[in-house]
Structure formats: structure tokens, C-alpha cells
Amino acid sequence: MVTLGMHMIDIVQNAILAQAGQITITLEERVADALLLFRVEDDGSGMDHRSLERLTDPFFTTRTTRRMGLGIPFLKMTCEQTGGSLRVTSAEGKGTTVEALFRTDTPDCLPLGDLEGSLLLLVMANPAIRFRFNYLVGKEAFLFDTDALREQGIDLQHPQMLIPVKSYIRENLELLWRQRAPESYLC
Template identity: 45%
Template sequence: MPEIALHLLDLVQNSIRAGAKTVRIVIDLSAQLLLTLTLMDDGCGMDEEMAALAHSPFGTSRTTRKVGLGIPLTRESALATGGSFSLTSEPGIGTTVTASFDTRHIDCPPLGKLEDTLVSLILANPDQPEFEISLSSKDANEVLDTRQIKQTLGTVPITTPDVALWLTACLRDMTENTLGGITS
């Protein structure tokens, strides 16, 4: 995939298919320019055998197509930069995926339009899951939680165009404040 944001999109879609009620996304840029993406969900989780199979492009729980590339592509992309990848899961508890990318490496994909990816996920799934998004670096730490936004909005749907524009601007500012110039 050409952008880290697209890896995130695919991983979150896995969480949604797993029935997650809450998806927590943590993106941290270390002082050493290591970008760590962690996704935690409370979906159905996987047993040890399925979690091991998830690393393979031919390991999927889908019945429509017997290929699942999200986890293998994310893993290979992270490892190609000298980064790391881990997946832990427990049935009935959920799954955690962590991928670290060395942003100084020539093979590191750009972050991409993170705000557009996140807004698309929120608007396409207005009821469930709830999203907690945390972006951090040595300079800043910012959090966006859709539960708090919905509480503030009251009866106004989160999918309202003005809210969508605000979400995009908010997430763009969060990205610029925390992750700075690694977005493209």
C-alpha cells in the first residue's frame, strides 16, 4: 500500500468486521523518528491458531474471498523499513496490532492523508464502533474521542456536513501539531 493511512484503513475495517464496539488508534512519533501505529479493538478476537494464520495472505475468516492482505501487507511494510510488527489477540477480548516504521528509511511509505482516512471511517460508521484517536510526539499529545463529540452534539448527527468539515480540520490540526512534516 502506498500510504500508512491506507494500512490503518484496512486494519480498522478488520476490527469493524470483528464486531468491535470501540477502536482505539494510537500513533506515536518518537524522537528517533520511529512512527508506531497501534490499533486496539474489543472485537471478537482470535484464537492462537487464527492469529498466526492472519500473518499469511491466505489466512482469512472471510467466506467471500480466501485472501486477506491487510495484516500481511502492513507487517511487510513495517519490516521493510527496519521497523517491527506484532499482533496479539484473545477470543472474546479483542485484538491489538502494532506496527513501527522507521520514517528515515527509504522504503518507508508516507503517512498520507490521515485526517481523510479517519473522517471516512468515522462517517461510514456513525453508530459503531466508537473511535478513540491519540496522536503523540515529543512535542505534543492530542486525543479525539467520538463518544465525547457525540455527547457534545446531542441530537445533531456526527454525519452532518458541518460536523464532517470540523472533524477533518480538527484531525488535520492534530496531525500537524503532533506528527509535523511526515504526512507526505
């Protein structure tokens, strides 16, 4: 994985497989602490204790098509290589929360990549799921909620809306990114 956007698709895909009805993605730049928090919360099936314990083991997977599962181990690797950490909490029948903390004052920090494009493909392919995407930089925030957009009559499944919604998210993110500290390696 070369960008955080890729990790986002990957982790959200896990939530979709866990039959989530609502997925909340949070990216929070804690400017003063030089940290980036990446969190994916779902209300899916959750995991039992045994699965949770083996989650970061690359040779553990629930799939039958292959014998390894690298999504979580990759995320653990990329956050730990910046000096950050990964935390996963889960309750069976309630849902799972994946939290990765990245240090942003090191060049090992992953580029964000195409966050908006990644998010919108997930939204487009899963019309039954409510997605909330929160991006925070210090005290400023941008919130994207698929339910709120649908209420406004915006058709997120329409291919011609892909580029306009993408630039809507991008422009709002760029406004937020102006609040970023100059020593941050995030890009």
C-alpha cells in the first residue's frame, strides 16, 4: 500500500464484508502533537476474541480462496514505521473499530493519496450502506455524510456525479489543509 487512500478502501472493504450498515471513517490531524489518526468504525458482525488475537498475523484469514490476510498487517506496518500504532477493538454482533495512529513529523508517513476518489468508489458500489467521512485538522472539520447528500437529492450512484462530488470533497479538504503545520510531512 503506497497511500492512505488504499488502506482506507481495504479496511472499509473488511467492514462491508462484516455486513455493516453504517461505516464512519475519521481522519484527524492533531497538529500540535504531529499525529494523524485514521479510524474506521462499523456496526457489522464484529469478531470473537480468537479472531481479534490473530488479526495482525499475516497467515490468518477467514477467507477460503487464499491462506493469508495482509490488510491489517500492512496497516500495522505502515503506521508503526512512522512511530505510530494500531489498535483494533471489536464486539461480536456490535461492530469493529480500527484505529491507526501515524506520526506526521517523519518522512516515513504515507501520502494520503486519492482519498476522495477511493471514498466515492466505495460509496458508489455500496448504495445500501451509510458512509460518514470526517476530516479534522485541529478544530476545523469537514463532514461528508451520504445520507445528508441523498436528502439533497444527490445521486451518488450516478457515474456523472463522480467527478463533481470528488471535486466537492477535494476543495473542502484543501481548505482544511491550509491549517496544517509547515513541518508536517503529510501530503
